[in-house]
Amino acid sequence: MIDRREFLKMAACLSASFGISNFPGIVNAALKKITPENTPQLIYLQGQSCTGCSISLLQAESPDAVSMVTQYSKLSFHADLSAASGKQALKLIEEYISGDAGEYFLAVEGAIPWAMPEACVIGDKPFADYLTAAAKTMNGAVAVGTCAVHGGIPAAEGNLTDAVSLKEFYKRKGINPLLIDIPGCPVHPDWVWKTIIHLAQVGLPELINGRPKLFFQRKVHELCPRYHDFQQEIFAEKLGDKGCLFKLGCLGPDTYADCPTRWWNGGQTWCIDANAPCIGCASSQFASKKNFPFYRSFEQAMIKNSEDNK
Ligand code: SF4
Ligand code: SF4
The missing domain is CATH 3.40.50.700 (NADH:ubiquinone oxidoreductase-like, 20kDa subunit)
Known part of the structure; x- marks a missing residue:
């Protein structure tokens, strides 16, 4: 920075x-x-x-x-x-x-x-x-x-x-x-x-x-250092917790970008390293819907997904 x-x-x-x-x-x-x-x-x-x-x-x-x-x-x-x-x-x-x-x-x-x-x-x-x-x-x-x-x-x-x-x-x-x-x-x-x-x-x-x-061949989720937590179902329950951030609405599984291997700010950090979910800033969903805020609970993410699949 x-x-x-x-x-x-x-x-x-x-x-x-x-x-x-x-x-x-x-x-x-x-x-x-x-x-x-x-x-x-x-x-x-x-x-x-x-x-x-x-x-x-x-x-x-x-x-x-x-x-x-x-x-x-x-x-x-x-x-x-x-x-x-x-x-x-x-x-x-x-x-x-x-x-x-x-x-x-x-x-x-x-x-x-x-x-x-x-x-x-x-x-x-x-x-x-x-x-x-x-x-x-x-x-x-x-x-x-x-x-x-x-x-x-x-x-x-x-x-x-x-x-x-x-x-x-x-x-x-x-x-x-x-x-x-x-x-x-x-x-x-x-x-x-x-x-x-x-x-x-x-x-x-x-x-x-x-x-x-x-830069955009693979999903954040595929490269994420917390993928092992995801597989083991070790989930963060609130912002700041360790563990996979999927239940906090992490959009790494839907976002193509190499942030986990490239890092940001001259290699100092990146979103998930800072314990914040990927908000899908590189995805087409980003900021598109009023009822899909950047930070959301797992339940909100599931409601959104079920609405999209109707
Ligand atoms: S923190 Fe996000 S990107 Fe990383 S494994 Fe969990 S769901 Fe996937
Ligand atoms: S929110 Fe954007 S910068 Fe952060 S991990 Fe996801 S794609 Fe990368």
Whole structure:
């Protein structure tokens, strides 16, 4: 974890370094083949999101976020990090999306308000219009986070905007661009940056259900260090107890992600290590139903499952 002071220092450093292609940094051996010439341009746009995924991306460890942004990904625009703002930022985005600025990948964080385009604008134009235009010029798009992949919290039951995922947006438009889904609320920085490195160095990574297989092939439950407790029926009865968290509504059995082996915050911890159930932040169920809160009892989870099976 970085504290606020370190975050501001990093953000200032990132802002200052935008536009400089040869930012010096520690070169990870695995990244030596990447040169300024073959790094893809990346335009990072945000729709209906809380910016949590962007904050998570700044927690990258190896390589660190500054190296990723300035050296390996050629992030040409990000609303929170770019020095460019106002008309200058709009011009930059337009240049890429019109195809005049060369090849690029799009990264999209957040959902898209299908029924209320004016709910999310960049400048005075709906976010949705940028996405429609980008489909004609981009090499592909990476949907960053559960909001972009499944709709997430903006698409929760009762929302007025009919928030949809990037995939659903393009499906409704009848467009079929190359998409890579990286769910998570927030995303793990490795999942995004390493996918982008793969795109730069070797091309499209192997996908499973539209997600990079490397990170989303197996369920949290399958890799969980408490799986043995599950088999032995040693269950936690309340938050903070040791034992399998299944009876506290753990969604590890329904969630594909490699958190148990990757860990979070630079390898310091992860949800179940902190005695908290997996709340399925990378699953399509996340935040979708009013009567299915993040933390729930075993009984609530069973009622929900029986309702779904009707
Ligand atoms: S804690 Fe959750 S993920 Fe781990 S074994 Fe129990 S149910 Fe599965
Ligand atoms: S363990 Fe579950 S809730 Fe925690 S980060 Fe991984 S997928 Fe999300």
